Amino acid sequence: MTPPSRTPPGAGAGGGRDxxxxxxxxxxxxxxxRLVAVLAARTGDLALAEDALADAFAAALERWPSSGIPDNPEGWLITVARNRQRDVWKSAAARTSTPLGEADGAAEDPFEAIDPLRIPDRRLELCFTCAHPAIDPAARTPLILQAVLGFDAAHIAAAYAVPTATMAQRLTRAKRRIARARIPFVVPDRRDLPERLPAVLEAVYGCSAITWRDDADSLAGEARHLAVTLxxxxxxxxxxWALAALVTLSLARPRSGPxxxxEEQSPATWDAExxxxxxxxxxxxxxxxxxxxPGRFELEAAIQAVHLDRRRTGAVDWAALRTLYSALLSVAPSLGARVAAAAVVGRTDGxxxxxxxxxPGGESFQPWWATRADLLRRAGRTGEAELAYxxxxxxxxxxxxxxxLEARRAEVRST
Structure with missing residues (x-):
C-alpha cells in the first residue's frame, strides 16, 4: 500500500521533482x-543494508516526483530497502553466500519484524558491532565514522592521512568480516567493554572534532546526542561522561560565522545552558x-571548562591550562595536544x-603553522611570522x- 503523500501528484513536474x-x-x-543500523541489525550484513538503502533512495528520486512525498519518508525508505534485502535473501545466491542462508530457521523472514512506522535508534549497537575484536583494530573507528556517523571514505582517509583507496579497502574488509562472523548487533556487557569502548568513544570524538564548525542541529549535534546517550x-x-562533557562544552561556543x-571570544556569545x-x-x-x-577525555573536557570559566572570572587561567596539558601529554601525547600545549607555554613563559x-614533525599540520605564526608574531619576528602565516x-x-589568518598576516605586514 502506498503511503499518503504531502505533495499531490502532478503538482508541476519541476516543482515536484525539486x-x-x-x-x-x-x-x-x-x-x-540510523536506517542502515536498523536494517543491518536484523541480518548482520552491513554492506547489504547500505546497498538496499541506496536502492531505496534511487527509487524515491524516481517515484516521489510523480507520486508525491510520503508522509513518513523514513518509513517509505525502510520498507523499500527491506523488500530489496528480502529479495537478495531469498535468492539462491544469497542462500549459499550470506550468513542468513546458513542460519538456523532460514525459512523465517528476518525482515518481518521491522516496523517502518516505528524505527528505533540502533546506532549505538552498530557502534559496538563495528568495534568487535574480530574487526581489525585499525578499521574499527573508521568503520564507525562511516557506518554510524555517515562520513565517506575520502573524508575518513583524509583524517587518517592515508589514500582513499586504502581506507575504502579497510572498510570493505571490515563489513565482510561482520557478515561472515555473524557478529551480533548488541551493546556488550561489562566484560567486553574495555576492548570495544575506546574505538566507540574515539569515533564520537572524531565526529565532534571534524564537525566543530557545523551547526548544532547537524552532525555536531548528532555527536553530542550519541555521546550523552552512550x-x-x-x-x-x-x-x-567525560566525552559527553567535552562534546557538550565544545558546542557551547559559536561555530558559524567569522x-x-x-581566548578572544566574548563570553556573551557562549551558550550558558x-x-x-x-x-x-x-x-x-x-x-x-x-x-x-583522569583519562584523556576528562582532561580535554577540563581544558575546555577552564577556557569557558572566563565567563565568571574575566581572565584565562593559563597556569591551570599548562598543568592540564602536562597531564594530557602523559596520557595522550598526540601532535595536536603537543601543539596546543606549546601555545599555552607561550602564554605562561613567553x-x-x-x-x-x-x-618537530608538524610541517604538514595546519595548526602547527598557525601556532608557530602566532608565537613568532608575539616574539616580534614579523618576517618569519608572515611566512608561517x-x-x-x-x-x-x-x-x-x-x-x-589572512587578516593576521596583513597586520604583521603592516608593522
Missing amino acids: AAHAAAAHAARESFA ARLLDREPEA YVPL LIDEGEAHLRRAAALRGPAA APAGLAALP SRAIELARDPEVRAF
Missing part, C-alpha cells in the same frame, strides 16, 4: 546512518573516576619558550579560518 529531491536529500542527511547507557563509565580564537550541562557531566565523570588518574616547545593559510580548509 521537492522530491530536497526531501530525499534531507532524509539522507538526517537518517541514512554515557547514560553505560551509566558508570567515567570516560563516557572565526575567532577561543550548554556550559552548565557540560560542567555537570564533567563533575559526574570525576566523581565516578574517584582517586584514579613566546620564545613556546616556539622551543613546538614539536602564509603556510598556515595554504593548509587551511575552513574558509573562515583562512580569512582570519
